[in-house]
Amino acid sequence: MRYETIPTTCSYCGCGCEVLLQVLDGELIGVLPSKASPINEGSLCIKGWNLHEFVVSERRLRKPMLRKGGSLVETSWEEALDEVAGRLAKIKSESGPDSIAALSSAKCTNEENYLMQRFVRAAIGTNNVDHCARL
Amino acid sequence: MSAEETARFEPRIVAFCCNWCSYAGADLAGGMRLKYRPNLVPIRVMCSARVAPQFIIRAFQEGADGVLVAGCHIGDCHYVKGNFITAKRVAILRRLIEFMGIPRERLRLEWIAASEGDKYARVADAFTEEIRALGPSPIKDIRFGERSRSCASC
Amino acid sequence: MRELLKTRVAEMLREGRVDGVVGLIESHGEPLPYLFTADDTAALERISTGELQGRLAELIPGVVRYPLGKILTAVARKHPDKRFGVMCRACDERVVFGLFQNLQLDPDKVEILGLPCKEELARACSCPAPAPRSAIVDQPSREAWDRADLERIDAMALDERFAFWVEELGRCIKCYGCRNACPVCFCDVCTLQDDGLVKKGEIPAELPAFQLTRAWHMVGRCVDCGLCQEACPMDIPIRTIYRKVRSIVGELFDYFPGERDGGKSPLEQLGDGSFPIQ
Numbered sequence: 001m002r003y004e005t006i007p008t009t010c011s012y013c014g015c016g017c018e019v020l021l022q023v024l025d026g027e028l029i030g031v032l033p034s035k036a037s038p039i040n041e042g043s044l045c046i047k048g049w050n051l052h053e054f055v056v057s058e059r060r061l062r063k064p065m066l067r068k069g070g071s072l073v074e075t076s077w078e079e080a081l082d083e084v085a086g087r088l089a090k091i092k093s094e095s096g097p098d099s100i101a102a103l104s105s106a107k108c109t110n111e112e113n114y115l116m117q118r119f120v121r122a123a124i125g126t127n128n129v130d131h132c133a134r135l
Numbered sequence: 136m137s138a139e140e141t142a143r144f145e146p147r148i149v150a151f152c153c154n155w156c157s158y159a160g161a162d163l164a165g166g167m168r169l170k171y172r173p174n175l176v177p178i179r180v181m182c183s184a185r186v187a188p189q190f191i192i193r194a195f196q197e198g199a200d201g202v203l204v205a206g207c208h209i210g211d212c213h214y215v216k217g218n219f220i221t222a223k224r225v226a227i228l229r230r231l232i233e234f235m236g237i238p239r240e241r242l243r244l245e246w247i248a249a250s251e252g253d254k255y256a257r258v259a260d261a262f263t264e265e266i267r268a269l270g271p272s273p274i275k276d277i278r279f280g281e282r283s284r285s286c287a288s289c
Numbered sequence: 290m291r292e293l294l295k296t297r298v299a300e301m302l303r304e305g306r307v308d309g310v311v312g313l314i315e316s317h318g319e320p321l322p323y324l325f326t327a328d329d330t331a332a333l334e335r336i337s338t339g340e341l342q343g344r345l346a347e348l349i350p351g352v353v354r355y356p357l358g359k360i361l362t363a364v365a366r367k368h369p370d371k372r373f374g375v376m377c378r379a380c381d382e383r384v385v386f387g388l389f390q391n392l393q394l395d396p397d398k399v400e401i402l403g404l405p406c407k408e409e410l411a412r413a414c415s416c417p418a419p420a421p422r423s424a425i426v427d428q429p430s431r432e433a434w435d436r437a438d439l440e441r442i443d444a445m446a447l448d449e450r451f452a453f454w455v456e457e458l459g460r461c462i463k464c465y466g467c468r469n470a471c472p473v474c475f476c477d478v479c480t481l482q483d484d485g486l487v488k489k490g491e492i493p494a495e496l497p498a499f500q501l502t503r504a505w506h507m508v509g510r511c512v513d514c515g516l517c518q519e520a521c522p523m524d525i526p527i528r529t530i531y532r533k534v535r536s537i538v539g540e541l542f543d544y545f546p547g548e549r550d551g552g553k554s555p556l557e558q559l560g561d562g563s564f565p566i567q
Contacts, residue, residue, distance in 0.1 A: 001309055001371060003324035003364050007317050020321060022360070024367060033466075033520065035353040036319035036345050043522035046464045188505045189486045196498040216559040223542075223555055227508055230537045234442065234530070235497050236451025273451045277496060279459040 001025065007034055011106045012047040013133045019044065019051055028052045054107065092124060101128035146200040146266040150175040150259075151186045155213040156248050157205035163252030164259075171256035172263035175203065182206070184217035188228050191242060195232070198275045201241045201266040203258070208246040218246070238269055290404060290426060294376065295336050297402055297425055301374050302327040307400055308368075311361045312376035313337040313353070319345065322355045324364060338376075338404055351413055352406075356472040356516055358384035362393050374400045380414070380514035382421040383547030384472040387512045390552065393475050417513055418548065438529045439536060454497060460523040463494040467527050468503060470520035473510045473546075480506065500530060507531045508538055509554025512547035 005020035018037035022030045031051045033044040064080035065072040104116040120129040152158040158179045183206025194202050206218040229239040245258050298310045314323035320337040339352035361375050388394040403421025405428040411419030415435040468474050511531040518528035542555040
């Protein structure tokens with residue numbers, strides 16, 4: 001029997017609200033706003049209150065998926081990455097790098113987001129990069 | 136509201152009537168060929184206790200100018216004590232809506248028996264005129280000020 | 290008071306009177322909700338009464354409060370055969386009594402460790418009764434219900450009141466924080482999420498249906514702890530509405546949830562029908 005709360009930062013936008021993830025016997029059961037945070041002062045928006053949901057969501061992607069013949073099918077990382085790299089290279093050579101844009105996610109780490117924009121700017125060669133937490 | 140506007144305003148009133156007494160009472164009012172104001176929209180429910188406060192709130196939100204809850208007289212309830220809880224609910228809700236700025240007279244509770252067709256007609260007339268004097272429900276005409284529209288964080 | 294609390298919690302756990310104690314722990318530089326257990330004696334050294342330390346204390350006034358009663362309910366639901374202690378300020382104690390009355394917690398399986406609040410803190414919270422009955426330390430405290438907020442609105446004309454609430458509730462961003470933070474909101478299915486009764490996908494939340502619906506559900510439940518107010522990101526005076534609900538139920542039925550042992554809410558019993566109607 002174990003219950004604890006783990007302070008972390010809400011990943012949904014750039015405000016940086018501090019949230020407490022409630023963990024009961026190793027299972028994530030909910031979110032509380034941190035009362036000691038000068039940023040959100042004990043409140044949250046609807047997204048923050050439901051921050052825990054995507055972690056254990058059944059709809060969360062766990063394997064790479066590729067659309068074949070109109071429907072998504074599970075595939076290997078090898079094949080998925082080859083497909084993405086091949087198609088991006090093709091688009092870039094046919095229509096130029098500015099025909100590609102990248103959207104990144106707040107649910108990745110800071111470092112992953114840095115890598116994303118680095119990849120888009122250096123490897124693809126465009127500034128078309130954005131992020132869902134850029135409120 | 137000017138006197139002319141008051142006279143022209145036709146209130147829309149939702150009337151929750153219990154199946155065993157009040158709806159039969161309304162039926163009797165028709166059977167007796169009584170003439171009464173047509174502003175009440177009766178909704179038949181099995182018991183006045185079936186009228187959850189959310190239904191009343193919903194009726195107001197949808198633009199009802201008044202809500203009537205009608206049930207059997209105390210002691211006559213088909214389900215013995217259903218209307219006991221209705222009385223409590225309406226008493227609390229009347230005070231609560233008044234706190235939010237909606238006159239408590241807009242919510243009315245009446246006990247109307249199956250034999251009281253004339254009472255149903257009287258209540259319909261009196262309640263309609265009372266609501267007409269109060270004017271349209273403020274919920275139908277909510278306008279937000281500047282403060283409401285601005286976002287707290289920008 | 291912290292030392293005394295620590296001793297009492299340690300004692301309860303050592304003697305095996307309880308299997309766990311819900312309280313606050315000083316961790317990551319702030320007090321966080323935590324379940325203290327007997328095999329976790331090191332954690333006890335960091336037990337907290339909710340006082341903030343260092344610079345945070347300058348930034349945030351008062352003490353940190355979390356819905357400990359709600360946390361206790363979640364833990365007790367999962368471990369129904371276990372016994373628990375819970376650290377309570379007077380508001381939390383009313384919550385726990387309220388949860389007893391609503392059959393969410395078993396009074397035989399919960400032991401309360403009450404912490405009285407200092408006068409200035411009670412005033413800042415406009416607490417109706419800041420001294421818990423199961424206090425671990427005696428502290429005389431004045432019991433007074435500050436009704437200034439209610440009287441201000443009661444003094445307004447009806448149209449003025451409505452305009453006031455439109456202005457206030459019009460800011461609602463529908464975060465459901467008032468419900469989520471509420472320690473006496475325990476239903477699995479919530480009316481506020483019923484599409485037929487409260488329209489979804491609109492901001493501000495339907496006015497006044499959303500708040501009226503929530504206020505209705507506070508009848509015979511609200512213990513006036515004020516956590517809803519603390520959780521509101523738009524600073525809407527929602528606590529005032531629930532205080533009014535509490536005062537209406539008190540006036541009509543002489544029932545104040547959480548303040549007296551036992552007794553069912555007036556809406557949970559039919560009574561003898563002698564109740565005056567209008």
